[in-house]
Amino acid sequence: MKKMIGVVSIILAAFLVSNAYAQFGKSIGPRFYSDFKPVVGGWSEYQVTPKGEPPSKMKIAIVGKEGEGYWYETVIEGKQEGRVISKMLVAGNPGDQKNVRRMIFKTGNDPAMEMPVKMMQQGSQSQEPKGKMIDKGEETIKVPAGTFKTQHYQYQDEGVRSEAWVHKDVSPYGVVKSQSKDFEMVLTGYGTGARTLITETPQKFEMPKLPRGMPKGSKPGKSEEDDD
Numbered sequence: 665m666k667k668m669i670g671v672v673s674i675i676l677a678a679f680l681v682s683n684a685y686a687q688f689g690k691s692i693g694p695r696f697y698s699d700f701k702p703v704v705g706g707w708s709e710y711q712v713t714p715k716g717e718p719p720s721k722m723k724i725a726i727v728g729k730e731g732e733g734y735w736y737e738t739v740i741e742g743k744q745e746g747r748v749i750s751k752m753l754v755a756g757n758p759g760d761q762k763n764v765r766r767m768i769f770k771t772g773n774d775p776a777m778e779m780p781v782k783m784m785q786q787g788s789q790s791q792e793p794k795g796k797m798i799d800k801g802e803e804t805i806k807v808p809a810g811t812f813k814t815q816h817y818q819y820q821d822e823g824v825r826s827e828a829w830v831h832k833d834v835s836p837y838g839v840v841k842s843q844s845k846d847f848e849m850v851l852t853g854y855g856t857g858a859r860t861l862i863t864e865t866p867q868k869f870e871m872p873k874l875p876r877g878m879p880k881g882s883k884p885g886k887s888e889e890d891d892d
Contacts, residue, residue, distance in 0.1 A: 706835025707858035725858035776866035795821025
């Protein structure tokens, strides 16, 4: 039973992180509408505040390169979830699940676990923007990380409107601020020299086999308690 609970926790953590930047208003984090421009060592950190919920910290970083792919790491820290780390080898924008080649997750002090990519991709949809992007022009804004001269974009899709303020020096997406009616995200820091927080060799995830049939020696029918 304890093993099964651990497995469920890993799966939930995996989906939590993979959706952390997936959809406005449907997850704990934002969706990045700007271009993905990976530079090894580049990182940015945000405070993400969903409507009606306590804020969480989110850090995204490019922590390595392997072949033609980049290791993209997301760290989410919240009062309810604790610390959850995902590390994905991607060949393009991480928001599109087809670009993911490997996926590693670590929750709290638990061992790092490498998840089967196919399992995580089942039922997922591409997170590439499909709506209309409007360039609102240049705008200077102030956030905890400083004052930035940004390009302001507005994204519209099926009645949902989202705003993003982008600066080219912030890696890997350039986002300084992003908001919709359901959440707000602001940049709290950015820089270079990022290194992975998963330094151990990850274990291969294996779904435990559930018992089939009834235990040996037992027979169907009423139990003694049923006769009382």
